[in-house]
Amino acid sequence: MVAIFSANFAISQSIADTSFVNLKDYSTNFVYDMRYATDNNFLRAKVYDCAECILRLNTVKALISANEEFVEKGYKIKIFDCYRPVDIQRRMWAIVPNPRYVANPDKGSIHNRGGAVDITLVDSDGVELDMGTDFDHFGPEAAHGAGKHSRQVQKNRKLLKKVMLKHGFNAFASEWWHYNLDGASKYPVSNQKWLCD
Numbered sequence: 001m002v003a004i005f006s007a008n009f010a011i012s013q014s015i016a017d018t019s020f021v022n023l024k025d026y027s028t029n030f031v032y033d034m035r036y037a038t039d040n041n042f043l044r045a046k047v048y049d050c051a052e053c054i055l056r057l058n059t060v061k062a063l064i065s066a067n068e069e070f071v072e073k074g075y076k077i078k079i080f081d082c083y084r085p086v087d088i089q090r091r092m093w094a095i096v097p098n099p100r101y102v103a104n105p106d107k108g109s110i111h112n113r114g115g116a117v118d119i120t121l122v123d124s125d126g127v128e129l130d131m132g133t134d135f136d137h138f139g140p141e142a143a144h145g146a147g148k149h150s151r152q153v154q155k156n157r158k159l160l161k162k163v164m165l166k167h168g169f170n171a172f173a174s175e176w177w178h179y180n181l182d183g184a185s186k187y188p189v190s191n192q193k194w195l196c197d
Contacts (some may be wrong), residue, residue, distance in 0.1 A: 017058035018187065020114055027064050029071060031078040031122050035135065042136050050196035053082040056114040059181045066167035074086040074124050080135045080177060084111035086191045091138060100174050101138045108189030115184020118177045121160055123156060129156040135177050143174045
């Protein structure tokens with residue numbers, strides 16, 4: 001059975017760190033381009049009913065902390081994806097059955113646990129920093145260690161990675177945009193869906 005939860009949560013001190021919450025209820029200081037709520041993604045299909053960034057509360061706290069540092073530097077986090085129901089993971093795996101880029105849904109990903117985000121940075125005018133490839137580019141150019149990028153691209157990627165690691169996230173080697181909250185792998189895989197306004 002698929003559980004349904006509302007995307008509108010009252011902010012409360014009594015919410016557990018492991019509870020699923022909506023990022024926008026805790027901060028308005030992010031930019032959103034929720035690709036899977038559109039057909040502008042490698043699936044070429046809209047798979048989320050609405051563009052909501054649902055995460056576990058401790059992931060939200062760490063993400064806000066990182067974003068505050070980016071804001072001090074003149075940037076903001078732009079979000080492509082957050083919590084992902086395992087049903088969506090199965091659809092992705094059917095298209096790209098390569099564990100280097102898409103987690104096997106039988107094991108589940110940190111996205112399915114509410115502890116991962118896909119992000120980039122924008123400047124004060126809302127323009128994305130050049131990261132060398134688009135989000136969800138399945139190829140060696142997307143890896144953190146890819147050496148065929150300009151110095152500016154390498155600088156931008158290093159800035160994103162340095163701040164995210166400082167605030168409790170781990171980088172994913174083959175995807176410059178993907179960050180897992182440290183310890184989030186202990187959470188159970190979830191297939192909950194959220195209601196849209």
